[in-house]
């Protein structure tokens with residue numbers, strides 16, 4: 081028996097931050113149905129992120145998409161969320177002995193996008209984060225333009241907008257079959273069958289599998305596992321900036337009642353409910369203890385999530401040139417939260433208003449008609 085609310089104008093597959101943000105903006109002018117396999121939205125990557133907004137991140141394309149969503153995140157519509165979605169956090173980049181040239185290149189690379197990014201004396205780094213070991217700081221930089229995102233509020237805001245626009249989000253709806261006939265996509269799921277002329281593939285690490293179901297599986301997307309560890313924090317930690325190493329092998333930041341540590345690992349994985357490996361957890365703590373004076377007597381938590389990348393580490397979006405009405409929204413890597421308003425609005429523009437494609441993020445760079 082089907083519990084789906086009939087047909088829709090657009091069916092979005094996946095209720096992570098990508099699918100929900102697209103559905104939010106699409107709902108302004110279309111009847112949207114979101115299908116999610118799990119019992120709740122954001123169960124996978126979107127609920128496991130570091131929740132950061134970093135203006136100068138990954139590459140110029142991602143950076144521009146991040147900037148495109150800034151206005152929405154910093155001044156959301158009045159009825160979107162009850163409290164601010166972003167909070168200032170800042171970041172300290174740590175260059176250990178030997179990494180000074182890499183820090184100089186980092187400053188050069190991001191200077192135009194992050195005008196506040198400047199070098200600071202080791203003493204200032206210590207002043208901002210007193211647990212750092214002095215001997216580990218050969219040089220440092222500070223960037224005020226890093227923010228914490230309230231991901232729960234963001235997800236709830238997107239969800240509310242979909243429902244208010246007359247759309248529906250159906251959980252426990254695992255998509256098992258996808259076929260196109262008579263101008264409609266027929267989506268078979270564990271909650272029943274739904275039909276729409278347009279389908280948006282926002283299935284995160286499973287976007288490739290959804291492509292396979294539709295017979296379009298050769299878009300290169302690689303899920304990479306990333307580990308996170310939560311350790312007890314000392315007094316006064318709550319306002320600390322994010323600290324990240326120039327070697328890109330650790331960052332840590334205040335998170336709830338502790339410090340979240342991340343080894344910035346990227347381990348190829350099948351799409352799955354990712355779990356942390358003990359060895360990665362141990363190495364993360366070891367590296368943290370090397371850089372700081374804080375003892376870690378116990379862990380408060382640990383988790384892992386998948387970050388899914390195209391080879392050029394840019395999103396994969398747009399209508400598949402081989403299949404009418406099949407829209408890709410995948411490859412959000414480590415920036416899916418911060419780019420979600422920019423990408424969500426872009427998707428709505430492409431689908432509802434036939435806005436031109438941005439070749440830098442279009443699926444056409446990988447597949448042809």
Ligand SMILES: Cc1cc2nc3c(=O)[nH]c(=O)nc-3n(C[C@H](O)[C@H](O)[C@H](O)COP(=O)(O)OP(=O)(O)OC[C@H]3O[C@@H](n4cnc5c(N)ncnc54)[C@H](O)[C@@H]3O)c2cc1C
Nearest residue numbers: 094096097098117124126130132255284385415416417418
């Ligand atoms: C440790 C870590 C730190 C991160 N830090 C940041 C950060 O600071 N800032 C930032 O912007 N990003 C960060 N990210 C990246 C960010 O979390 C992702 O880019 C983003 O969550 C991807 O969203 P998504 O909606 O594409 O994927 P997901 O959240 O995984 O959503 C995809 C959904 O599709 C559903 N689905 C899959 N297959 C099917 C099917 N067959 N039928 C129905 N539903 C299906 C899944 O159940 C899932 O809910 C981080 C990620 C990790 C793991």
